[in-house]
Amino acid sequence: MNQHNQSSLRRGQTVLPKHRFGIGMRLFVSFVIIVGLAAGASVVGWLSYARLSGELEQIAQSELPRLSLASRLSRVGADISAVLPSLARSERAATxxxxxxxxSDRLVELREVIAEAERNGIGGGELDALAEEITDQVQRMDGAVGVRFALLGEMRSLVDELRWVQADLLEEAGPLVDDIRFNVEKELADFTGAAPLLAENQKSEALLTVVAQANLATGLISRVSGVTTAEDMQEAVAFLGDSTDELAARVQSLTDWPxxxxxxxxxxxxLEIADNRDGIPHLKQLELEALAEAQRVTEENQRLVEQLGEEIRAEVSETERNAEAAAVRARQAIETGRRWLLLIAVLAITSAILIxxxxxxxxxxxxxxxxxNAAANIAEGKSGTLIQPQGRDELGDLATALNIFRRTRDDLIQSAKLAALGQMAAGIGHELNQPLAAIQSHSHNGVRLIEQGKVEMARQSLEKIKGLTGRMAGQISHLRRFARRPETRLGPVALDEPVNAAVSLLSHRFEDEDVVLEVEMPTGMPAMVTAESVRLEQVVVNLLANALDAVSGLDTRHVRLVVTMQGETVMMAISDTGGGIPHSHRDVVFDPFFTTKAPGSGLGLGLSISYNIIKDFNGSIAVRQTNSTGTTFLVTLERAS
Structure with missing residues (x-):
């Protein structure tokens, strides 16, 4: 592009030639060629596919609906088969x-699909008969399961009662054992013979055996109520019988003890609850019989569903044969047109490859x-990216515009830093004036001390002057480093260095505005992040300056900077005690040129530039929280080794 166009672009105006063979014209010519070939192919295809339409119409109007209905029947049958096992295995009425x-919903859907299938000539009545049989079996299932649930409920009630009876038995036996112990001790003290001691011992043995057998019987009854097979039932009942016989005998031995x-x-x-005639064992036997009946109904239902599946598969097979025959005829019609389309296809492919x-x-x-790639480099902050315009078309104009955009972006970032330095100018002057005044005082004292022959004291004044000049040189060097254009290469950066540098730049504002600053850094190893030191310092300066602006003029003026490490990330939170960010501004605080400050107090670029810098570092910056008591910005960076 010539110099006139470049200067016009710098003024925001793009000057393009009125007449040129640019991208638009070239694409139009290519489009005409491709459309011409496509039109030829369309004519040949229309002539060939006219024969195909009859076959496709037959498939679409006859075979596809039949195949769709058969597929729906198969799906509903599979759904019914999937639900069947859960009916017999249900342990609760709600389940x-x-x-x-x-x-029931599946059965209703099955009947609807069967009715539609029979209207389309599928099934011939057999499917409806199978559906009726399945419905009858489900009603049998309802009866068996209803009986089973009633028995389960009665058993649960008896088991609950059994637990209370066991607890009461243990509670009643305790005082009796204490009485026996007391009587034994009394007889031993008054020893009147062995007979009373023997009687008390027999009562104690009988009572403890009753308690033990009652506990054993309770456990066996609970086991009986939970068995699931006849074999387990027979074994548990045998053990229970032995226990109840022993319990009954021991209870009988306590008859003479009021x-x-x-x-x-x-x-x-x-013993009543454990009775085989009307207790839990009897109820469990009836429940197992009801469960067996439900399982028999389930198996019969499963057989009917499988038979339904066989009928459906037969219909699907017949429909597939009819569709395959129609497809063969369609392939024959397609083969004729394929030869004619081959030549046009070769021409179209050749033209497409060339274009x-x-x-x-x-x-x-x-x-x-x-x-x-150049735009991505610019977005990543690589200021050295230079695009060489190629060609005299729209892409050449775009390359020139991107170069101008790159320079404008770099200038805006630099302007924001210089604006920040300008806002800190008064504080910088204060930082330099203090050591200058001290230097003047020490130099004056040094001269007087030399005149008085106090060389050692004069040397101390000169050493102080040397230290003050070093401090001033460090501050000026820091300002020069902050103001220069940053490097584009990223690398490991100790986060405490840019944080301390930013705090040093703004220290005069914290002192002049009486703002309390708290900085918390990780102890031990420094927090290393992947970044570029100067740009990271600029982000910290922007956030701290915004925090200072937020607390300006308030009664409570606190700013807090906290750095934490979590896994492979390092997080830096900067909080203030200002008035917070209004809800209407939260979505636009990172937009360029957005500011709530008075005209002339800021460009509105600080947060926008900070956002892009952190994005260049593969990190993130966001408003973590904001309310009437303050705002917290959270910066997340990748941790460097």
């Missing part, structure tokens, strides 16, 4: 009702890729 509701009446009554209730390689790839794609 069964939920599965039963799903099963104080044991409550224990005998409670043990008797345990695609020589124009689209070489003249457009490579240049666009070059521009995209």
């Amino acid at each position: 069964y009702e939920a599965a039963r509701a799903i099963y 104080d044991s009446i409550t224990v005998r009554q409670l043990a008797g209730r345990i 695609g390689y020589f124009y689209v790839y070489r003249s457009l794609l490579l240049r666009i890729r070059h521009l995209a």
